[in-house]
């Protein structure tokens with residue numbers, strides 16, 4: 267049974283009211299510029315993508331042969347071109363577009379626009395009023411598919427507004443890994459990606475989520491993400507941005523609702539060219555004995571601007587523990603980093619919140635140490651910088667590691 | 683035959699402090715030289731200057747290594763000419779693991795078997811995936827330094843206080859590692875050379891040293907048999923060295 271029309275129209279009414287509401291952070295974007303709509307047909311396998319699309323997808327960690335993946339979801343511009351659940355995992359999880367899920371399940375009312383406020387700003391409003399799919403992944407109770415689900419949201423044309431709404435449900439006692447790549451196949455594409463993500467981790471569930479963003483100079487990105495974690499559940503988020511972007515602004519929220527719930531954010535950001543990057547993470551500790559950790563590593567090169575935000579908000583009556591670790595390196599005298607950690611205790615008497623934030627160069631002493639072992643200065647800087655970024659993420663192929671090294675070698679010179 | 687290392691009238695400062703004051707020093711290929719001396723005398727400064735750390739500013743004098751003037755060469759160039767150092771207190775490099783470091787340093791896999799045996803002998807198997815020196819104990823640092831040098835294989839090894847922070851049981855381990863590094867455990871290996879700084883002299887029980895020097899106030903004084911020097915220091919401290927200049 268589909269979701270009720272009544273609920274959908276309530277969502278619409280709220281969205282309409284927020285249509286012109288500016289976001290709290292980031293430059294305001296004129297959405298009327300992005301009205302192009304392109305329908306694309308299905309493909310038989312990921313190998314059926316265009317050469318450009320394939321290359322772009324691979325660079326975000328997508329495995330075209332779907333090896334070591336439990337399933338795949340692929341969207342090009344506004345169309346769902348591929349969805350597949352690996353046979354071996356049938357009965358463990360389901361993958362479809364969110365549009366299909368809304369047609370299929372009336373209980374989607376409990377998830378759709380239930381975590382992210384639809385009237386938060388003009389971007390959430392646009393995503394609600396002009397939704398162009400997005401993935402729905404649900405792993406059934408106590409199921410633990412061995413390999414991750416991969417999803418790729420790709421923009422191939424100019425003036426597209428890709429308005430995806432992603433919903434992940436990890437049922438009780440289940441575990442899921444997801445790798446998402448968001449990318450462009452045309453490096454000069456102008457447009458916007460609006461990604462609404464609502465993830466629900468039920469009692470004792472685990473969600474391990476990795477997102478790689480590969481954008482370009484003319485592209486804007488406004489993700490809006492909430493993760494609700496129930497009792498004993500845990501959420502781990504890895505986010506990687508290593509390519510230029512015109513502007514990106516996101517402040518995902520992990521809402522630790524149940525007792526013993528935990529969340530960890532790992533954020534790796536490399537600012538290139540004149541990218542405007544405003545990224546953070548917010549952890550709300552409401553359940554007793556909840557735990558949060560937020561680690562951000564940022565490098566600002568060229569003329570980039572990076573805001574690295576982190577909020578820890580304690581609301582629990584019981585104990586909770588959360589730490590924020592936010593470090594940055596500025597590689598160019600035209601680049602800027604703003605590290606903005608914030609700790610808030612709302613009457614949480616037993617909450618222990620802490621943070622360390624720092625901005626500073628690579629230690630000369632470390633570079634010299636490596637040089638004395640016969641490693642060139644460039645290699646030493648590259649190795650230490652890679653180590654600083656700490657891209658130790660499972661299921662991320664080696665070439666990403668190589669790619670980042672090349673980027674570092676090209677940009678670190680200025681800092682030497 | 684020319685000398686392996688020749689230091690002429692070396693004046694060095696760190697910050698605004700004069701740490702070496704006109705050092706003359708030379709050694710032959712295959713020699714092992716010991717440096718003794720009180721804290722703050724300039725021992726570490728001497729070998730760090732030989733290695734080429736830019737913080738140690740050479741104000742006057744020359745350093746010749748294997749006949750080549752290396753005074754103006756950087757760390758990387760000197761490492762490739764055959765100099766290597768085991769730090770007294772190496773810096774911590776978070777995010778770069780010992781395993782990674784060894785991988786980068788070893789350019790071919792030919793010696794892999796040997797490497798594994800070195801790792802095991804030095805009890806470092808459990809440290810390979812930790813950041814360099816991150817939370818390492820004093821002894822672990824020294825062992826990790828020696829392991830890295832075994833991969834680097836410098837012709838002249840500069841070892842700064844290999845026994846400091848190492849507990850008694852592990853001293854033998856460190857001593858054997860140094861011998862193996864210097865090829866003294868095998869008859870056939872070409873003899874490598876070393877300058878070893880020692881505070882306690884324990885290391886003399888393991889390494890067959892040729893010459894000893896005492897460093898006092900930025901100068902090398904009292905050249906002699908290292909064992910004689912050690913027993914002299916044990917009896918009278920460094921008091922008489924000042925007169926010896």
Ligand SMILES: Nc1ncnc2c1ncn2[C@@H]1O[C@H](COP(=O)(O)OP(=O)(O)O)[C@@H](O)[C@H]1O
Pocket residue numbers: 696697699701719720721722723724725726727728897
């Ligand atoms: N980075 C530094 N800044 C200022 N003074 C230093 C620095 N490093 C060493 N020194 C000083 O230089 C002198 C020689 O130090 P060092 O060579 O380390 O002595 P040793 O190894 O014989 O104990 C000491 O007085 C020490 O305090």
Ligand SMILES: [Mg+2]
Pocket residue numbers: 725726727770842
């Ligand atoms: Mg010293």
